[in-house]
Amino acid sequence: MQKILLIGAKGMLGQYLAKTFAEDDLYLWDRDEIDITKPEVVKAKISELRPQVIINAAAYNDVDGTETQPAAAELVNGYGPGFLARAAEAVEAILVHYSSDYVFDGEKEEGYTESDQPNPISRYGASKYLGERAVRENCQKYYLIRLSRLFGSRGIGQGVKMSFVDKMLELAETRNQLEVVDEELSCPTYARDLAEYTRALLGSGEPWGVYHGANSGGCTWYQFAQEIFKLKDIEIDVIPVSGDKFLRPARRPRYSILLNTKFIPVRSWQEALEEYLVES
Numbered sequence: 553m554q555k556i557l558l559i560g561a562k563g564m565l566g567q568y569l570a571k572t573f574a575e576d577d578l579y580l581w582d583r584d585e586i587d588i589t590k591p592e593v594v595k596a597k598i599s600e601l602r603p604q605v606i607i608n609a610a611a612y613n614d615v616d617g618t619e620t621q622p623a624a625a626e627l628v629n630g631y632g633p634g635f636l637a638r639a640a641e642a643v644e645a646i647l648v649h650y651s652s653d654y655v656f657d658g659e660k661e662e663g664y665t666e667s668d669q670p671n672p673i674s675r676y677g678a679s680k681y682l683g684e685r686a687v688r689e690n691c692q693k694y695y696l697i698r699l700s701r702l703f704g705s706r707g708i709g710q711g712v713k714m715s716f717v718d719k720m721l722e723l724a725e726t727r728n729q730l731e732v733v734d735e736e737l738s739c740p741t742y743a744r745d746l747a748e749y750t751r752a753l754l755g756s757g758e759p760w761g762v763y764h765g766a767n768s769g770g771c772t773w774y775q776f777a778q779e780i781f782k783l784k785d786i787e788i789d790v791i792p793v794s795g796d797k798f799l800r801p802a803r804r805p806r807y808s809i810l811l812n813t814k815f816i817p818v819r820s821w822q823e824a825l826e827e828y829l830v831e832s
């Protein structure tokens with residue numbers, strides 16, 4: 553049994569991680585327990601607890617809001633992980649941190665491997681890449697796991713967002729037609745599968761470094777929506793549109809499929825989505 557500190561425990565991913573690691577000596581912290589943007593607080597609290605593993609599921613996820621107010625994203629997604637990395641190094645803990653497909657520019661149609669060079673095209677993506685660099689530069693024992701389009705049961709923490717899956721189901725309750733962007737090829741990631749992937753990676757003895765933990769396969773937002781409604785047997789007219797149809801300040805990668813070339817493959821996003829829709 554390991555002593556594990558989970559940060560961001562009230563978020564979507566955090567709640568699944570809490571269940572997955574429930575049999576360990578698990579400490580669940582959220583904003584009320586630790587502010588990862590304050591280095592002295594991070595250092596003091598982690599020095600006192602001395603966990604063997606720190607899992608950081610805290611994140612700032614307002615992609616478009618980051619374009620006009622980047623400071624909050626830079627603190628939470630960028631500098632905060634660096635403060636955690638320093639604290640982890642000081643107590644010789646393993647750090648698990650999550651990043652995003654948005655660190656890539658989206659020009660590689662065949663998808664991105666773990667070793668491809670990030671080149672973010674939005675301020676949100678830049679904040680996530682800043683966090684990646686901060687983790688690598690400040691601790692030796694880390695697993696940096698990239699994901700995309702996270703879905704699962706909504707978290708209970710302050711400012712948590714509804715996933716695309718739940719948003720589509722909510723909209724379908726009051727509309728008989730939806731316009732959905734038929735662009736941006738990426739991989740939906742089921743939070744439960746990502747939590748189990750994290751546990752498997754921690755117990756694997758695999759080398760420290762970057763890993764891709766998204767579900768297998770890719771789709772556009774339109775294709776994602778089609779699959780949701782098909783699996784739920786919902787009759788609705790889904791119309792594919794260009795991303796220019798909606799006012800979105802942040803640029804999105806056109807192609808950002810995360811290729812898992814280093815660890816066990818994760819099941820298809822369609823299979824994961826079906827399980828989530830049956831159980832939710």
